[in-house]
Amino acid sequence: MPRLFFHELRSQQLLFWRNYEAAFFTFALPIIFLVLLGAVYGDSEIDGISGSTFLLAGMIGYAVASSAFAGLGITLVIRRESGVLKRVRGAPIPPAVHLSGVIASTLIVVAISVVVQVLIGHFAFDADWPSSPISFVVELLIGAAVFAALGLAITGLIKSQEGSSAVVNAIYLPMAFLSGAFFSTSSMPAFLEAIANVLPLTYLLRMLRGSFVEGDTIADHGTNIAVLLAWGVAGLIFALRRFRWEPQEA
Amino acid sequence: MSAVEVSGLRKSYGSDDVLHGIDLVIPEGEVFALLGPNGAGKTTTIEILEGYRERDDGDVAVLGVDPAKGDASFRARIGIVLQSSAVYPRLRVDQMMRLFAGYYPNPRDINELLELVGLADRIRDRVRTLSGGQKRRLDLALALVGDPELIFLDEPTTGFDPEARRRAWTTISDLRQLGKTILLTTHYLDEAHHLADRIAILRKGKIAAEGTPAELLSETELTEIRYRRDGEIVVVQTRTPTATLNELTSEAIAQGVELEGLEVRRPSLEDFYLNLVEDD
Numbered sequence: 001m002p003r004l005f006f007h008e009l010r011s012q013q014l015l016f017w018r019n020y021e022a023a024f025f026t027f028a029l030p031i032i033f034l035v036l037l038g039a040v041y042g043d044s045e046i047d048g049i050s051g052s053t054f055l056l057a058g059m060i061g062y063a064v065a066s067s068a069f070a071g072l073g074i075t076l077v078i079r080r081e082s083g084v085l086k087r088v089r090g091a092p093i094p095p096a097v098h099l100s101g102v103i104a105s106t107l108i109v110v111a112i113s114v115v116v117q118v119l120i121g122h123f124a125f126d127a128d129w130p131s132s133p134i135s136f137v138v139e140l141l142i143g144a145a146v147f148a149a150l151g152l153a154i155t156g157l158i159k160s161q162e163g164s165s166a167v168v169n170a171i172y173l174p175m176a177f178l179s180g181a182f183f184s185t186s187s188m189p190a191f192l193e194a195i196a197n198v199l200p201l202t203y204l205l206r207m208l209r210g211s212f213v214e215g216d217t218i219a220d221h222g223t224n225i226a227v228l229l230a231w232g233v234a235g236l237i238f239a240l241r242r243f244r245w246e247p248q249e250a
Numbered sequence: 251m252s253a254v255e256v257s258g259l260r261k262s263y264g265s266d267d268v269l270h271g272i273d274l275v276i277p278e279g280e281v282f283a284l285l286g287p288n289g290a291g292k293t294t295t296i297e298i299l300e301g302y303r304e305r306d307d308g309d310v311a312v313l314g315v316d317p318a319k320g321d322a323s324f325r326a327r328i329g330i331v332l333q334s335s336a337v338y339p340r341l342r343v344d345q346m347m348r349l350f351a352g353y354y355p356n357p358r359d360i361n362e363l364l365e366l367v368g369l370a371d372r373i374r375d376r377v378r379t380l381s382g383g384q385k386r387r388l389d390l391a392l393a394l395v396g397d398p399e400l401i402f403l404d405e406p407t408t409g410f411d412p413e414a415r416r417r418a419w420t421t422i423s424d425l426r427q428l429g430k431t432i433l434l435t436t437h438y439l440d441e442a443h444h445l446a447d448r449i450a451i452l453r454k455g456k457i458a459a460e461g462t463p464a465e466l467l468s469e470t471e472l473t474e475i476r477y478r479r480d481g482e483i484v485v486v487q488t489r490t491p492t493a494t495l496n497e498l499t500s501e502a503i504a505q506g507v508e509l510e511g512l513e514v515r516r517p518s519l520e521d522f523y524l525n526l527v528e529d530d
Binding site: 004007008011014015018019082083084086087088089090091092093094246 | 330338
């Protein structure tokens, strides 16, 4: 089983980096935003922390949602509709091992993205280091797992290859804005704030922003983790019921 | 032991009855063709045997395993060519082959397989640059990569030009030489006739006829005798062609006339098939 898993993981890495468009949107774009916006407001102060640290945490959260939710969801719908998932289902790799390999590959992409961003943030824009690296990593793992569950779930709502990126982008781009990945939400009108208070990325960002504050650990984020896990469990239950291996478009 | 044993197989989608009681036995090493018009239930049948679909009723054993409960070790013993091609377009042909080879416990040599299906010269090319027929051959190579005992081919040559079809036939005949059991579906009668040891004709969810090509032909015992008389074509169908022909020719000789355009022919498999499915 470990042999199959690592074979799948290696294959999925090859597939990811071969897919230049997806790699651009989910891997490169958050890093590009970090550099561009860092140059714009890196030196200011936002919500009580430095602009560059605020932005760094925001773009890390954005990268998690981009890779684990949007990238994963779109990729799986395209593979399902083109019959590749059906073919994989006919091969002697257990479905759970295949999906674990796909998700683990996504986590590797997220991990590389985070390392690159933390280094760029610190050395180019003077952003802080995460105060507790272990808490920071665990928080990221929770966030990525939750968004991966939601990425699996969203495939159950999309019936066609053409619709996949439209539907996914229509969900996660507004989510990124409302949750405050790019700018402070402190002056947002109440109704937008009400929406933001439901979105999972809001809670991941609160936790990540906290993790750059001196003395903050994962123990300070019980509520954020609870809300995220609730989203993750809901996504997983929906995915278990609605995930399909065969093309859905007639 | 038979490679495939099916009895009383039934399947419906909602109120749409697709299969009403199919019985099939395919011995090991046989090439078996499932023929039938579109919508007759060929793909439903083959996908139940592959383990993709659940059946409503009946007993099914594929390599001694119930495919609805087949696990990875069952899937390691079968090879599947689905009706439509499914590939990762951005990989190279060899990468695609290695990716799937890695799923199987005892994969075959990739170069050898690509040689077998005639893709050896495309090994370093991206899958997306292959033509439709070449993708289909890659599908076949992928189905064979685990060195399966039983191979399912759902319309493997649809859309091929005649030369590509001949090549695919050669490949499939080679597999038979290796002792593989093959179940294929096709619309092409010549394909079934050329490749299959036995043929079943599926019509409206039932097997309408089954046997070797020769047996199917002998089921219609009629022979057709045609000739022209006074410019009109006369067709006589008979179970006793020798006697009938003797009668006709003796009469003609006695009258001193020639039976113009005289022709005696056995019905072809195509006649038999079209006759069987004509009211569909």
